Amino acid sequence: MIRDLWLALIARIGGLRPLLLPWFAERWTTFRHWLTRRDGRPPASTSAILPPSNDVRCRVFLSHASRMIEAFNQPLHQVIDETEQSAVSIIGRVKQLDQTATQLIEYLTKADQDTLTMQAQIQDSTELIERISQFMQQLPVKIEAERQGSAELVEKINQIMQLSEIADTIKDVSRLTNMVAINAAIQAAHAGEFGRGFAVVADEVRHLAGRSGTAADLIAQTTKTIHQAVHAYLDNRMQRDFTHDLQEAAHVSESVHQLQDSHEDMKQYYKTLLTVVKQYNISMAHEIVETLGSIQYQDVVRQRLERLLAAQARYDALLQTALDEPALGSTPHFRDHLEQVLSDYLEEESHHGKQSTDEDAPPMIELF
């Protein structure tokens, strides 16, 4: 009957039955066996066999047991709360880590796809560089060829111009010859019949001089035409080459700008990539640090349970003493000892962790 009441009392204290019930049940059984051994017969009921002193001692035990359970109850609930809080915190942080890692992988996968596009751009850039390189390589050869070609043309033009000078000389000779022929004709006329033959020759010479002059004019005109044609050709060619070179140069300039833009794009891309990866890493490092920090609860809980076990061991030792020496168990000292175990435990417990939400409570972090 009393055992049932005691168990009901423990049950009402609640929450600790799985932990403490076996411990008290074992001691209750030991106590009953001790009574049986002492009286030499099994007890019909506890109230029937217990002398008044035992009854008092039983009430003392029960009263203290109840208070001890109450005292243990609070820190054990704290342990449950702390471990749960710690586990929830760790799970939350690991979840956050997982999300960050997933986002990072997604970002890197996208970046990997982007690099395929960039590979094509790099290929284009390489071709542009090759083209520019070829242009630059050909440029000195081209300049030298044009220089030589120009020198030859200048020489030919000079030769043509010399033809013009020859034509002028022929023209002068023709004019002088004409003058001489006219004079010869005049002289032949003065000579009369004797100069008739000479007059025919002078007339022929004048005709020859006229034809020479005409030929010289033709040569001069043709030379001038050739000269103009060569100049026109050279101008056209120079204009054509210049336009072509200008187009090539413009293309090279455009290619260089394209390369520059491409280089800037790539630089910006990798800068962004590194910044994003760095941010993810900072976030992950922060979560890892805080996850590791949450593991401190294990030490806090361990120490709380160690204090509880120490108090329980002292209580157990006292009960054992009471069982071994029944007379001692009825003394006021015994009750004082039981009280002492409880008050020592409660005081020790109050020295650890955050015990109060009071603003006057010492800070969790204090620098002296």
Place this chain on the structure above:
Amino acid sequence: MKTIFLVDDSATMLMSLSEILQKAGFKVETAADGAAALSQFKVGAKPDLVITDQNMPGLTGIELIRETRKLAPFRFIPILMLTTESQQAKRLEGKAAGATGWLVKPVAGKDLLGVIKQVLPGT
């Protein structure tokens, strides 16, 4: 690289704190109790900061601080107490022994690193 010496009888504390501090760029040395830490200090270990627990087998944290402060190289090295003890009287005892600060477990990683930055300027 600054060196931090951790003293704690809890293996989980030593492991978790070592990870936090190493990730923050510190070199970490450890001892599982006060006596082991003191012997290492006597044979030449010279950390820039000591972080110790209070309740350990053998020497307590406060006793370790008291003995450590007697060693000339450790006279001005910051020593932080990291413990579940929150009692004001115990803090004053620690301060009198030469503790630089008192931190009640559990301390968030960023808070711990913040305190270290305060006692180790330039980190």
